[in-house]
Amino acid sequence: MKPLRQVSQSVSIDSGQLQCRIDAIASLGGTRLAYTPADVEARSSVLEMMRQLGLKTAVDAVGNLIGCRPGRLSLAPIAFGSHIDTVRSGGRYDGVLGVAAGLECLASLAAADYVSRHPLEIIVFANEEGQNFGALCGSRAMIGALSPEDLLRVDETGRTLAEAIKVVGGNPRQINSAIRQPGEMAAFLELHIEQGAVLESVGAPIGVVEGISGISYTEVKLSGMANHSGTTVMDLRKDALVAAAQFVMAVQEAARQGGCRVATVGRLAVHPNSVNIIPGEVLLTVELRDVDRNKILETRRYLRDCGRQISERTGVGFEFTERELIDPVPCSAEVQQAIINSCEGMGVRYHRLPSGAGHDAQMMGKIAPMGMIFVPSAGGVSHSPEEFTAREHCALGAEVLLQTILRLDRDEGRGLE
Numbered sequence: 001m002k003p004l005r006q007v008s009q010s011v012s013i014d015s016g017q018l019q020c021r022i023d024a025i026a027s028l029g030g031t032r033l034a035y036t037p038a039d040v041e042a043r044s045s046v047l048e049m050m051r052q053l054g055l056k057t058a059v060d061a062v063g064n065l066i067g068c069r070p071g072r073l074s075l076a077p078i079a080f081g082s083h084i085d086t087v088r089s090g091g092r093y094d095g096v097l098g099v100a101a102g103l104e105c106l107a108s109l110a111a112a113d114y115v116s117r118h119p120l121e122i123i124v125f126a127n128e129e130g131q132n133f134g135a136l137c138g139s140r141a142m143i144g145a146l147s148p149e150d151l152l153r154v155d156e157t158g159r160t161l162a163e164a165i166k167v168v169g170g171n172p173r174q175i176n177s178a179i180r181q182p183g184e185m186a187a188f189l190e191l192h193i194e195q196g197a198v199l200e201s202v203g204a205p206i207g208v209v210e211g212i213s214g215i216s217y218t219e220v221k222l223s224g225m226a227n228h229s230g231t232t233v234m235d236l237r238k239d240a241l242v243a244a245a246q247f248v249m250a251v252q253e254a255a256r257q258g259g260c261r262v263a264t265v266g267r268l269a270v271h272p273n274s275v276n277i278i279p280g281e282v283l284l285t286v287e288l289r290d291v292d293r294n295k296i297l298e299t300r301r302y303l304r305d306c307g308r309q310i311s312e313r314t315g316v317g318f319e320f321t322e323r324e325l326i327d328p329v330p331c332s333a334e335v336q337q338a339i340i341n342s343c344e345g346m347g348v349r350y351h352r353l354p355s356g357a358g359h360d361a362q363m364m365g366k367i368a369p370m371g372m373i374f375v376p377s378a379g380g381v382s383h384s385p386e387e388f389t390a391r392e393h394c395a396l397g398a399e400v401l402l403q404t405i406l407r408l409d410r411d412e413g414r415g416l417e
């Protein structure tokens with residue numbers, strides 16, 4: 001058995017090989033919507049990489065592509081991975097980095113002839129982006145959260161999710177066989193590009209994710225009175241758009257002044273939306289995100305109060321309909337500490353931050369201790385062909401992933417067995 005220090009020194013990521021893997025996947029086109037021929041091609045290219053590494057490969061019932069490297073002991077596997085499907089005209093690194101880096105970690109261990117205690121499992125999740133059928137299909141199925149109704153959802157061609165899953169080798173009739181119970185996975189790690197500009201702005205090459213933000217969606221209907229814009233004097237108006245403007249400012253201020261982390265009015269519809277009619281009705285959406293559920297709920301209550309106050313001033317009625325609350329998912333404290341120890345062991349600067357975007361890791365967090373590692377996205381750009389992460393940041397992220405896997409596998413895996 002090789003001691004950890006010796007292994008950490010002798011096992012390291014080959015940055016050139018990592019870029020080759022990223023290039024090989026990215027060269028298959030920037031639009032790889034899940035279950036399309038481009039996605040199928042990318043999946044077979046990754047399957048081939050898994051086979052070349054001697055991994056035991058499988059496609060589970062929902063179409064997740066899984067490669068396993070046996071461990072020395074019969075323990076639950078340490079899993080890691082990400083996705084290779086994209087949005088329309090997506091970038092080269094979103095998802096792909098986590099998959100390419102996971103493969104490179106396994107290649108490094110093979111090259112060093114090192115066998116971990118735990119089996120190691122790389123997972124390429126099916127349909128993360130959800131351009132069709134909704135997001136996080138593969139990881140949701142793994143925790144038993146993909147419903148029979150989900151399987152009947154159709155894309156623009158009329159194809160159901162169940163039919164699409166068969167195209168990538170899944171078996172929708174046996175969908176429950178993809179479920180992993182709590183305890184069946186010792187830990188889950190995902191390396192991903194940040195998709196924001198925080199790391200770049202603080203000058204840290206590694207982000208230690210504290211949790212994945214929860215999201216609240218609320219629809220607000222403002223009812224004023226439509227009337228002639230020339231004959232209705234200012235004091236007698238009930239202008240729904242003027243009230244909406246005040247409310248939009250209140251939403252922004254709520255986040256700026258320590259409410260939830262981000263708050264956005266992303267959609268606004270004005271009726272009748274005519275040049276010479278006072279707006280009688282406005283429909284708008286409020287999206288709130290934070291890793292703390294209570295902050296989301298407090299901000300919701302605060303904004304209802306703001307609505308009441310604006311209503312008193314303007315005579316415009318406010319009606320709130322809360323549409324959805326997706327719970328935040330905290331990252332495991334032990335896994336975060338293992339990532340931090342890896343960074344400190346390597347002398348790498350890190351910054352702790354929440355994830356504003358959703359990831360497969362948030363589903364895995366419900367059944368296993370979960371952690372995420374971020375690397376900078378140049379200019380904070382993602383979901384775009386302009387997406388870029390520097391070669392050295394990709395390699396550093398992969399190295400931190402590898403060292404964290406080794407730490408979790410060895411002395412810092414308290415309770416992971």
Ligand SMILES: [Zn+2]
Nearest residue numbers: 094095128192
């Ligand atoms: Zn992604």
